[in-house]
Amino acid sequence: SSGINAEYGEEFCRKYHQNDDRIFYKLLKMYQSPPSLEVLGFDRFKVDEPRADMDAAIEVRVKHFRMIDKQEALALLPPETRLADVNRLFCAILKDTTRNKRQNQMLKSLHLFNNLQVKSQMMSLQSDQFIVEAQDNCCVCNKKVGEAAIAFYPDRRIVHYGCMTQGDPQPPRTD
Numbered sequence: 001s002s003g004i005n006a007e008y009g010e011e012f013c014r015k016y017h018q019n020d021d022r023i024f025y026k027l028l029k030m031y032q033s034p035p036s037l038e039v040l041g042f043d044r045f046k047v048d049e050p051r052a053d054m055d056a057a058i059e060v061r062v063k064h065f066r067m068i069d070k071q072e073a074l075a076l077l078p079p080e081t082r083l084a085d086v087n088r089l090f091c092a093i094l095k096d097t098t099r100n101k102r103q104n105q106m107l108k109s110l111h112l113f114n115n116l117q118v119k120s121q122m123m124s125l126q127s128d129q130f131i132v133e134a135q136d137n138c139c140v141c142n143k144k145v146g147e148a149a150i151a152f153y154p155d156r157r158i159v160h161y162g163c164m165t166q167g168d169p170q171p172p173r174t175d
Contacts, residue, residue, distance in 0.1 A: 006056050006059070009027050009030075010027070010060070010063070010064070013027050013064070017067060021067070024060060024064045024067045024068045025068050025069065025072060025073065027060055028057055028060045028061060028068060028073060028076065029076060031052065031053045031054070031056045031057035031060060032052050032053075032054065032057045032076055032078075033052060034050035034051065034052060034053075035050070036049065036050075037049055037050070054078075054081075054085070057076075058085055058086060058088075058089065061073050061086070061089045062088045062089050062092055065089060065092055065093055065096070066096065070093065130152060130156065132145060132150060132152075132158055134146050134147065136158050137158070138150075138158060138159050138160045138163055139153070139157040139158060139159050140159050140160065140163035140164075140166050141160065141163050141166075143160070145158055145160060148160050148161070148162075149161035149162075151164055
């Protein structure tokens with residue numbers, strides 16, 4: 001019966017985690033030191049006083065450690081807790097931390113690679129010299145470019161800046 005209640009409790013926490021980011025901590029705390037029947041308003045009924053369920057508390061820590069402040073969760077552990085009881089928790093935290101570190105290193109490398117590619121493209125484009133003279137014609141309207149603002153396509157065709165959207169769908173370079 002405790003396993004079924006634990007499943008309901010965890011399902012409830014998953015469902016309402018958006019509204020209360022400390023809900024798993026509260027569940028953990030209830031497993032470790034459940035409120036008395038008097039606090040629950042059941043003191044007039046003939047039922048057993050709730051008892052701490054350390055196994056369930058450890059399980060909540062292991063399953064949902066990402067949603068519980070680790071320092072607070074560890075501070076709740078009673079002094080008599082054996083290291084073997086929390087070994088799975090420490091392994092899960094270390095594995096998650098290592099995975100996050102690897103992912104961040106990978107993202108950093110990808111960003112660095114992308115940045116180098118962009119810089120390389122920029123240097124290549126900036127080193128490309130292109131001489132335009134006033135008598136050159138726009139490839140869209142076929143008029144002389146004169147002193148107007150211009151752009152050019154990668155295939156070196158010249159276009160008035162205002163004519164860019166009328167012609168070739170391939171965007172021109174605007175150096």
